[in-house]
Amino acid sequence: MSSKGATTTARWGPFKSLLVLAPLLIGAPTFTVYQHYALPNPITELINPQTNLPQLSEAQILSYSKLLSEDIGYRTVGTIEHALADEWLTKKAHEIKNECEEIVNRSKENGKERKLECEVWRQQGSGSHRFDMMGKRLYKTYVDLTNIIIRVSNGTPEGKEHAVLVNAHLDSTLPSPGAADDALSVAVMLECIRVLTNTPTWEPVHSIIFLFNHAEESLQDASQLFSTQHPIRDSVRAFINLEAAGTVGPELLFQATSEQMIEAYSRVPRPFGTVVANEVFSSGVLLSDTDFRQFELYLNVTGLDMAVVGNSYMYHTRKDLVENIQPGVAQHMADNVHALLLYLSSSESPLPALDFGYTRPSTVFFSHLGYFFKYSYSTARILYSIFLVASLVLVAFTWQNPAPALKSSGRRGGWIKENLKATGAAGVTFIGALIGVNLVAAVMQYALGRNMSWYAVELSALALYGPAALAGAFSTQLLVARLPERTMFSGLLLSLAFSTVFLQFIGIGSAAIFFLSAAPIFVSILLDSLSTGGKGPMSLWAYALGQISPLLTGTQVICTVFDVFVPLTGRTGREAPAEHIIASLVSITGSYTLPLVLPFSHRYGPSVLKRFVVILSAITLVMVAVFAAREPFDELHQKRLFVLSSENVTTGERHLHIGAADGAPGLEALVEGITAEFGAVGSSAVQEKMDDWNGDWDILYPFSAFMSPYKVELPPVKDYASPYVVGGSMPFVIEAINDVIDEGKQTRSLTLRVRHPGVIWTVIAFDAHVLWWTLDDSPPDEYARHHIKEGSFYGVDTWTIDLVIRIPSPGIVASTLDSDKVPSTKERAQLKVNFMGVQETAMWPGKSHRTPDTSSSGGHSQTSSDLYVAELQKKREDAALPYGPAMQLFEKLDGWLEERTGGKVDGMLVGSVGGIVVI
The missing domain is CATH 3.40.630.10 (Zn peptidases)
Structure with missing residues (x-):
């Protein structure tokens, strides 16, 4: 019976074999996806009618x-x-x-x-507290x-x-x-x-x-x-x-x-x-x-x-x-x-x-x-070590000499050499898959300019880069010496077993996922050897048995990884290599999910392998053509557009700042359209340099580093008098009080006071060598850029910090002055402060004055009376100020974006106020 099974398997070609395995290859991932996303049935009643006890609703x-x-x-x-x-x-x-x-x-x-x-x-x-992020030192202060x-x-x-x-x-x-x-x-x-x-x-x-x-x-x-x-x-x-x-x-x-x-x-x-x-x-x-x-x-x-x-x-x-x-x-x-x-x-x-x-x-x-x-980790180390030893013993005793006539291929040491070759082939396969997907990624991004075409559907990247990964993997096997299918099986087992032990012994608990893949391969080799004597091709049921756990585990990994990383590419910055990241993730997760692709590639010989490469390459070309015609965004998977309408209270200038946090094509055309529609007559968009000294985006610092924004001059607003300028009804003022210069110690002590009525999320940034301040006990012991952000309760309009700064040397200050004279101590002690914040009433659509629909709770039970909801709305409206120029602009811009893009853009439309002051 064993011999007959082996012969029958040998007569089946690659496509018939794949057809036999298809129920597993399709069914296991389908079942896993269903289980992975399974959720409980929602409960509506507050009280369980059977027990009369409260229940989560x-x-x-x-x-x-x-x-x-x-x-x-x-x-x-x-x-x-x-x-x-x-x-x-x-x-x-x-x-x-x-x-x-x-x-x-x-x-x-x-x-x-x-x-x-x-x-x-x-x-x-x-x-206040220090909040380091993205490699930047940042300070937060808050009031009430x-x-x-x-x-x-x-x-x-x-x-x-x-x-x-x-x-x-x-x-x-x-x-x-x-x-x-x-x-x-x-x-x-x-x-x-x-x-x-x-x-x-x-x-x-x-x-x-x-x-x-x-x-x-x-x-x-x-x-x-x-x-x-x-x-x-x-x-x-x-x-x-x-x-x-x-x-x-x-x-x-x-x-x-x-x-x-x-x-x-x-x-x-x-x-x-x-x-x-x-x-x-x-x-x-x-x-x-x-x-x-x-x-x-x-x-x-x-x-x-x-x-x-x-x-x-x-x-x-x-x-x-x-x-x-x-x-x-x-x-x-x-x-x-x-x-x-x-x-x-x-x-x-x-x-x-x-x-x-x-x-x-x-x-x-x-x-x-x-x-x-x-x-525990100790249990894992023992378990994985025993498994590695068992795998070595299994491979040693089940290995069949592929060329018994050759002395060099004898049992003594021969199994080690051949399995090392198989392990090397596994590594080359992985590299080949990575190269294959990244070549296609380069074509999509640089040759065709159609990057992020997979964005709207998390798993669609598998369709684009999956065939390329397989083509790259198979191509490498054409370059290595052909190895017996059974040796590739055992070499793969040893690769996974060694990886499991190595990762666990260096303290990485994620080694468990390699164990979950290796264990069924171990069982499949053992059972196949017992049933066939270790001769002839591997049985197809050995493939099914060895592949089921990697399919189940790998599908879960794929779902989680792509659920997180695909949407994340829409907010990691225009310079991030999103296309290559996603392509590489397809290759890595795919290699884990389909490990038995490696022995299968050696099952039928080079001619069949070449056909696989050609077919997969053709499929890749088709996928490239299909994805090149796709749009990255739709109404439920939108492009994030960040728009600031800035008002400079020290110069009187008004600008529109436009940025995106993704590298998908089309931003330049969108910016050109906004400039033509809303910019000043004859103005053009200028791409800004984004660094720590660009104060235009400080309300989003340091996330602003993800953007490569554009700056557009806005037309003047007739009869508009800014309430935020000095002398206005709500002046935004940065000033020094308790100010003392010690010429002997070359220090300046002061309280920096920020008054910002009607402005929230204020930020100040300045260059100084701070010796002491009330923010923390360890300011940088050097002349450096400092960013301090504020967040306070509604109606709070003042915050302060006390600090002592070292007065910089004449050389540092002279480079910033348009003068040949040596600056005085007072001039050197001056602080140049960038300041900005958000107009509390200028955020669209959050401040659009649109009355929420409170007539229905969407089928959910009410938690407050309609009267209370109406009271909330009245308080909102009573606190709201009339539309300023920023909100008038945003109302038009939001409608224009909806019409121009068909709802494919989500705009963060925020009115900001800022400037530069020397104190």
């Missing part, structure tokens, strides 16, 4: 999210909407406290007092920012001694209403409080601190405020941070910093996270950050960072709306968070043990098709 969660993101609106730090969200949640917190007290009183009446207490704080404070905190405990001092903190942020960023980011997480927390406090049998052994922080998008100010100033901060032993960078799919665990918290996560009903994501995020490859940083830095505690990441095309855009949040997303997040809180507040909780600090995890963990696996 997605409808309730989305109604909260809608109220925050659409009824209140764009909650940018410093705006009236920001203040309204603070007011709403403060009222909501006190309602929860009152309800909690009623629950306890009712329990007393029933004869069994429930151990439950809800405490509320509205923290308001000021501070707020946090709303609810602590749920059993009411005893012992129950409050150890707490888990769960955090989400109320604010949204400049161009977005933030339904998912992060109103969804806020709503999940509120719903968890409702269910926990209304569950009669729940009494927390350890307390839960719900932190609704109110300034994450302004670079994590409010979480820093809590972590450094709130009186209960020292009781926090661990934290859970909830975020969103997308609107679909399950919530991903992408940071876990202790074994205890990984153990806690293993208790959730729908785990979705891997050590791979943990290590990739920790490596800094992704230029993203959350409040997680502040809790680690200032509280020195362990935590979990979880976020919705699917469909992040809408992240930080005006389409971050409830209608675009996929059904089941909120339910998935809520179910997992609720399970974590139940465990961490229980008697089984590890919180007391974390009172003495924590150590970084040495744990391999991953979710696989809905199951969660975890084991």
Whole structure:
């Protein structure tokens, strides 16, 4: 039977063999994609009709999210909407406290007092912190920012001694209403409080601190405020941070910093996270950050960072709306968070043990098709080492001498030499695949100018670059000596086994994914050798058995990688090699997912292999032609256009600054159209040099480095008198007070005061050698550029910093003066300050005065009366000022963009005020 099976297999040609394997090659990825994106059914009722107990309701969660993101609106730090969200949640917190007290009183009446207490704080404070990012030193200062905190405990001092903190942020960023980011997480927390406090049998052994922080998008100010100033901060032993960078799919665990918290996560009903994501995020490859940083830095505690990441095309855009949040997303997040809180507040909780600090995890963990696996690094090293030894033994005893007549190919040492050749062939295959896709990427970008054509569909890049990867891989095998199919199988096994052990021994837990691929190949070689005696070609069922795990695991890796990286290319800068990054990711993930392509390429000989290369090359050409005709963007996958209408209060000039954060073609034509339509007569767009001294984009610094922006002169506005100039109704003024020059020490001491009525997100930048200031204890010990950004509560219009600077030498200052004379000490002590900020009333569409549609909640249950929503809207309108020239321009520009691009562009339209002053 074995001999007959081998003969039958040998008679089948490559295409028939592929046809036989097709159900696996198609079915396994299809099944995996379904499982990968599976979400629970949304629950609408607040009470379970069978148990009469409270249950987590997605409808309730989305109604909260809608109220925050659409009824209140764009909650940018410093705006009236920001203040309204603070007011709403403060009222909501006190309602929860009152309800909690009623629950306890009712329990007393029933004869069994429930151990439950809800405490509320509205923290308001000021501070500053250093916030390094993208290799830049940056400082933040804030005034009167707020946090709303609810602590749920059993009411005893012992129950409050150890707490888990769960955090989400109320604010949204400049161009977005933030339904998912992060109103969804806020709503999940509120719903968890409702269910926990209304569950009669729940009494927390350890307390839960719900932190609704109110300034994450302004670079994590409010979480820093809590972590450094709130009186209960020292009781926090661990934290859970909830975020969103997308609107679909399950919530991903992408940071876990202790074994205890990984153990806690293993208790959730729908785990979705891997050590791979943990290590990739920790490596800094992704230029993203959350409040997680502040809790680690200032509280020195362990935590979990979880976020919705699917469909992040809408992240930080005006389409971050409830209608675009996929059904089941909120339910998935809520179910997992609720399970974590139940465990961490229980008697089984590890919180007391974390009172003495924590150590970084040495744990391999991953979710696989809905199951969660975890084991220690020490277990992994032992397991993988045993597996490597077993693989060596298997290969040694199953290897058949391909040329027994040749002494050099004898069993003694022959198997080692031949398998080393196979291992080398595997490495060459990988390199060939990389070369193949990057050659096509170069054609798409440089020859055809059609880069990012795959952008609108995450996995479409597989269609463009998959055939090229296979063609490149197969081409390399034409250049190496032909090796037996079985030797290629065993060489591949040894390559994966060695990689697994090596990576694990250098502390990389992601080695697990190589083990998951190698293990079934080991089994397939063993079973095939037992059934065929190790002679003839490998059985097709050996291919099926060896390929199934890589297909399942690799498909999950592909989905996660492309969900994150494809939309990310739309905001990584025009200079980023997006085409080559995505092409390389296709090659890398494809090589992992289809490892048995390598032995298959040696199954039929060079002539068949050449045909494969020709066919795949032809398919590649067809794919290039198809993708070259595609547009990168559509209405749901938009190009991000950043537009600032700037008003220089020191020169009176007005400009339009236009930039994009992607390298897709078409920006120049768009800029030309905007210039012709809205620019001054005879003006032309000038490309700006983007560096630390370009103050035009300082409100986005250092993210501004991603753009290569254009500057367009705007026509004068008839009868417009700027309120922001000195002498205007709202002057934007930078001045020095408490100013003292010490000529002996060659220092200047001063308080720099920034007054900015009607302007938010102010930034100042200057060059100086700072010896001391009130920002931190370690300013750069050199003459350097300093950027200081502010984020404060609505209505706050003044902030200050105290500093002492070294007066620069005459040579440094003389180079900046148009004079041959030696500058005096007073002249050398002067500070040239770039300043700018955002007009609080000039952000489109956030300040468009459009009344939200409050007649329907989109099918979700209401969380406030129509009267309250109307009250919110009235407060918005009462606080709004008449349209200025910036908003008049934006209304026209937004309509023009919609008509010109068919809705394929999302514009961040912001009015800025700034200038340069010497003090």
